[in-house]
Amino acid sequence: MYRILLSMTLALFIYSCATSNATTMEFRTATTAVRSERDFKKGEEYALKALDMETHANDAKVAYFLAIEIYKPRKKWEEMNTMLDLALSRNEKFKSNTGLDQPLDRPLVLEDRTVIRTIAEAIPVYKEQVWMNVFNQAVDLIEQQNFDKAIKKITLAKKVSERIENYNTSTLLFLEKGDDNKAKEELEKALSLDPENESALKTAGDIAFKESNLKLADEYYQKVLKKTSNDNLKNEIIETLVYVNVELKKYEEAIEYSKELLENNMDNPDIYYNVGVIHQRLATEFYDSGNDDYKTCIDSDKIDSDILNKSYKSFNSALRMTELALDYFMDASMLEVTDNSSTKSAIDDMKRLRKNIKNIYIPSLEQMSSDNNINLN
Secondary structure, X not given: OOOOOOOOOEEOOOOOOEOOXXXXXXXXXXXXXXXXXXXXXXXXXXXXXXXXXXXXXXXXXHHHHHHHHHHOOOOOHHHHHHHHHHHHHHXXXXXXXXXXXXXXXXEEEEOOOOEXXXXXXXXXXXXXXXXXXXXXXHHHHHHOOOHHHHXXXXXXXXXXXXXXXXXHHHHHHHHHOOOHHHXXXXXXXXXXXXXXXXXXXXXXXXXXXXXXXXXXXXXXXXXXXXXXXXXXXXXXXXXXXXXXXXXXXXXXXXXXXXXXXXXXXXXXXXXXXXXXXXXXXXXXXXXXXXXXXXXXXXXXXXXXXXXXXXXXXXXXXXXXXXXXXXXXXXXXXXXXXXXXXXXXXXXXXXXXHHHHHHHHHHHXXXXXXXXXXXXXX
């Protein structure tokens, strides 16, 4: 989970309050309390009174003042967002009466020297600031494993700004909470905002993989691989694609992905171990297939040539995969800093399987072929 870095794009050389000809004692009291006395509580009390007065019904400056000069310094982001929305709404009323957006008392100057002269122009700048703060709070809560509060913050972030980061984050949150249906709803919204977003596509692939919809998972992962320049993400997806292709019995593709994975992680014992596991899986697949046909041959009065050859081919493939798995496990063992019982057990298993194939099954099949005048291909 990545925190949005808050870079204040606003250089406030001067006050940013809005102005209009209409004013009230309540609003003057509010501005004096905040600007001269630094009494935010009193300023808020009188500004809220002014907000409800008929004099300010079509005036955006009171809501804008509450947002920027009362709630922003106190980091009350939800209240700030509410007032920015209200200011925007009242600016529209002001504009319908005057034909103009309500001006700021004095303009704002952004970092890129852009000059902001109206409330309508200023609000998106401040909305961005609200969103970044709320989103970062959600990230902090996620890191603290406080998922319920994080969801509330992300819900607020959605109200502030309709951004894909909100929906990517809420998707992961609901997955973490075990609410897969809600996660899918959030993911659908994310993809509707940006169908090519790497994070959303990766999550879609993960969900499909989790549900054993391997063809769909493969489609999503392939899209991410074509787009991403993130090496860590590439490695993660390639590692998953190896397993996807093994399950789909696309063994050649699985092996090619394994080679690519190793090329990018030559000093990582975990990668060697995982690639070893992949070849172990392939060895088991071939072994089981060969063993089924072997039993058929043993139980038959007349051995079928095709079945015998099929069994012989499967056991040879199993032997090849076993030896490769053994090599990868031994490479992992050499790279590991401390002894790893899982790696040692895997090495022992492969040695045992290799011995059984070489010393029992292949010689037995060769003897059957000789006894029954069957040529082995």
